[in-house]
Amino acid sequence: MSAEPVTTKTPLRAHLSYPGLLLGAICLSMTIALLIGFQLTRKGIDDAALQDKLASLAQVLTATLYNNNPVQEVQTINDAQLSEQPIDVYLAKRDGALTGMAFQVKKPGYGGPITLIIGLDAAGTVLGARVISHKETPGLADRIDITKDDWITAFDGRSLSNTSTQAWRVKKDGGEFDQFTGATITPRAVVGAIYQGLLFHQRHFLGDTTPLPPAENANE
Amino acid sequence: MSNAYYGRIFRDGLWDNNVPLSQMLALCPALATTTSATNGLGMGIATVFVMTLCSLVVSTLRNVISPAVRIPVFVTLIAGVVTLVDLAMNAWMHSLYQVLGIFIALIVSNCAVLGRAEVFAAKQPILPSLIDALAMGLGFTWVLVLMGGIREILGSGTLFAHASSLLGPHFAWMETVVLPNYQGVLIMILPPGAFLVIGLLLAVKRKMDQYLRERERIRSGALPVLN
Numbered sequence: 001m002s003a004e005p006v007t008t009k010t011p012l013r014a015h016l017s018y019p020g021l022l023l024g025a026i027c028l029s030m031t032i033a034l035l036i037g038f039q040l041t042r043k044g045i046d047d048a049a050l051q052d053k054l055a056s057l058a059q060v061l062t063a064t065l066y067n068n069n070p071v072q073e074v075q076t077i078n079d080a081q082l083s084e085q086p087i088d089v090y091l092a093k094r095d096g097a098l099t100g101m102a103f104q105v106k107k108p109g110y111g112g113p114i115t116l117i118i119g120l121d122a123a124g125t126v127l128g129a130r131v132i133s134h135k136e137t138p139g140l141a142d143r144i145d146i147t148k149d150d151w152i153t154a155f156d157g158r159s160l161s162n163t164s165t166q167a168w169r170v171k172k173d174g175g176e177f178d179q180f181t182g183a184t185i186t187p188r189a190v191v192g193a194i195y196q197g198l199l200f201h202q203r204h205f206l207g208d209t210t211p212l213p214p215a216e217n218a219n220e
Numbered sequence: 221m222s223n224a225y226y227g228r229i230f231r232d233g234l235w236d237n238n239v240p241l242s243q244m245l246a247l248c249p250a251l252a253t254t255t256s257a258t259n260g261l262g263m264g265i266a267t268v269f270v271m272t273l274c275s276l277v278v279s280t281l282r283n284v285i286s287p288a289v290r291i292p293v294f295v296t297l298i299a300g301v302v303t304l305v306d307l308a309m310n311a312w313m314h315s316l317y318q319v320l321g322i323f324i325a326l327i328v329s330n331c332a333v334l335g336r337a338e339v340f341a342a343k344q345p346i347l348p349s350l351i352d353a354l355a356m357g358l359g360f361t362w363v364l365v366l367m368g369g370i371r372e373i374l375g376s377g378t379l380f381a382h383a384s385s386l387l388g389p390h391f392a393w394m395e396t397v398v399l400p401n402y403q404g405v406l407i408m409i410l411p412p413g414a415f416l417v418i419g420l421l422l423a424v425k426r427k428m429d430q431y432l433r434e435r436e437r438i439r440s441g442a443l444p445v446l447n
Contacts, residue, residue, distance in 0.1 A: 019289040026293050030300035037304045044311025051314070138255055138409050147382070 060119030060128035066092035082200045107193040110185040111135040118197045125159040141186035168195040233355025239332045246332035251414035260368030264361025266323045275353035278341040294337045375409035377402030
């Protein structure tokens with residue numbers, strides 16, 4: 001072996017303050033490296049996050065519905081009933097007229113919070129909903145994820161007007177949505193989250209009136 | 221340094237001194253991420269990359285690092301390198317990051333990386349250190365893929381599901397349904413399944429090592445030992 005043993009003492013290294021100074025120097029140089037790395041990558045990371053957001057918006061908003069950039073037209077709404085945090089609502093507009101919107105809803109599931117993005121048209125009909133992140137049991141309750149199962153598409157076309165309050169539940173609770181064998185809490189949370197999202201839309205965009213007649217005034 | 225020496229390093233990493241099966245290190249990521257063969261492969265690839273990079277840095281600085289503070293220095297270096305890799309992948313390889321990203325941060329806590337820095341890279345020149353990190357990483361990877369494969373087949377009846385999102389569309393052929401219309405043994409995907417599989421693999425490896433030793437002894441002329 002040609003490697004020199006690590007304990008070789010040089011006069012400098014024998015000095016009592018050497019280890020402390022070394023550790024300090026390493027920490028300082030790592031900090032500088034991280035600062036430079038952060039600055040170099042910041043733009044790339046922001047761009048990537050924006051692309052992710054656009055991609056997830058495209059999943060829940062019908063592409064023909066809008067020709068603006070919803071990421072740049074964000075309305076922030078405080079609503080204590082839906083969330084303690086302010087909610088960013090991405091507005092979809094065609095030729096300046098509001099045609100739909102998308103926003104995130106976060107509700108507790110079985111294993112942790114479930115984050116959904118919900119797309120609605122202007123009348124409050126679900127265009128699409130997707131689970132963005134969850135910590136539900138793999139193989140049992142992760143069927144809420146579109147990559148595992150198409151269960152979540154059961155919400156497409158639903159609204160407060162075509163589905164009664166009683167029906168916004170899983171079948172086990174007397175509603176219209178399937179639960180999974182062995183997992184009721186997760187689908188119950190998702191159904192509840194989407195229902196809450198629709199109520200939020202009704203409070204802020206429909207002016208708390210009774211459910212509107214469907215579709216006609218949607219594209220005005 | 222001879223080829224035999226490098227061969228020895230590879231044999232150590234892949235089998236004799238394998239990270240999860242012999243050193244019993246890095247069990248946390250090995251147990252946690254192997255819900256499918258693809259996830260095991262992803263964690264393995266990320267670990268090989270970070271381990272090689274960390275061994276390179278530690279080996280380069282080996283004559284500067286004082287033994288008294290080596291552990292905090294290694295930890296700082298590893299955490300810094302991992303964070304830089306995380307940032308760079310997020311910015312410039314975003315589609316890969318979406319699949320591997322969750323694993324990268326986990327590597328900071330992977331004691332196998334620190335273990336290789338301490339045991340090997342701190343004492344050896346750069347080239348052997350790189351080869352050692354590569355061999356150890358590959359040894360870690362095959363165990364994770366095997367564990368993930370066993371758990372995935374028993375738990376969901378598939379093998380390498382979603383491989384194309386990790387490796388690109390050219391690898392879609394890897395995605396196989398082993399047991400069609402299979403209901404799945406849920407426990408294999410849950411944490412207990414990981415413990416069952418690692419226990420099984422450890423037992424198999426011990427048995428094989430025992431058999432190999434026995435054969436070696438017979439070949440060298442000694443009588444088999446009865447026990």
